Amino acid sequence: xxKQSHVFFLLWLALGAAISGxxxxxxxxxxxxxxxxxxxxxxxxxxxxxxxxxxxxxITALGRSxxxxxxKIRARAMKAGAHAIVVKPPARITQQFESQRKKEFGKSEWKxxxxxxxxxx
Numbered sequence: 001x002x003k004q005s006h007v008f009f010l011l012w013l014a015l016g017a018a019i020s021g022x023x024x025x026x027x028x029x030x031x032x033x034x035x036x037x038x039x040x041x042x043x044x045x046x047x048x049x050x051x052x053x054x055x056x057x058x059i060t061a062l063g064r065s066x067x068x069x070x071x072k073i074r075a076r077a078m079k080a081g082a083h084a085i086v087v088k089p090p091a092r093i094t095q096q097f098e099s100q101r102k103k104e105f106g107k108s109e110w111k112x113x114x115x116x117x118x119x120x121x
Contacts, residue, residue: 023063023072027080030057036081036118042074043084053117056082061112066090069112082116 033056043049059076063069070087077085091111 023061023065023068025059025061025072025076027076028058028060029080030055033057039078039081039083042078042082045084045086048086048115049084049117049119051119053084053119055115056080056118057116059085059112059114059116061114062093062109064109066110069110073112073114077114077116080116081118083119084117086115086117088113088115 033054036056057080059073059080061069061073063072069090073085092108093111094108
């Protein structure tokens with residue numbers, strides 16, 4: 001019985017770690033744009049670049065770690081065939097909860113939106 005409780009505890013810890021480090025992303029291809037082969041490199045901009053480009057879609061992402069969010073976004077953008085992304089300023093989302101003991105605690109996440117672009121198409 002003691003071994004089962006240890007296994008359950010370890011599984012519970014693993015589930016908690018997975019949930020707390022989770023990043024959700026959604027890719028929305030631009031209307032009328034075809035599919036592209038994945039790319040190996042990716043440039044990042046805060047504003048649209050001056051050189052000719054085509055917007056191929058957007059990605060929205062939500063998570064707690066900004067670094068993990070950006071890593072997932074980069075991987076998804078390269079998979080979609082983007083040469084670059086335009087990163088909009090992130091929004092911080094905080095949700096307040098109240099426990100049964102009347103103590104408040106918060107959950108804070110970051111929401112990112114990026115534009116995927118290709119050059120020379």
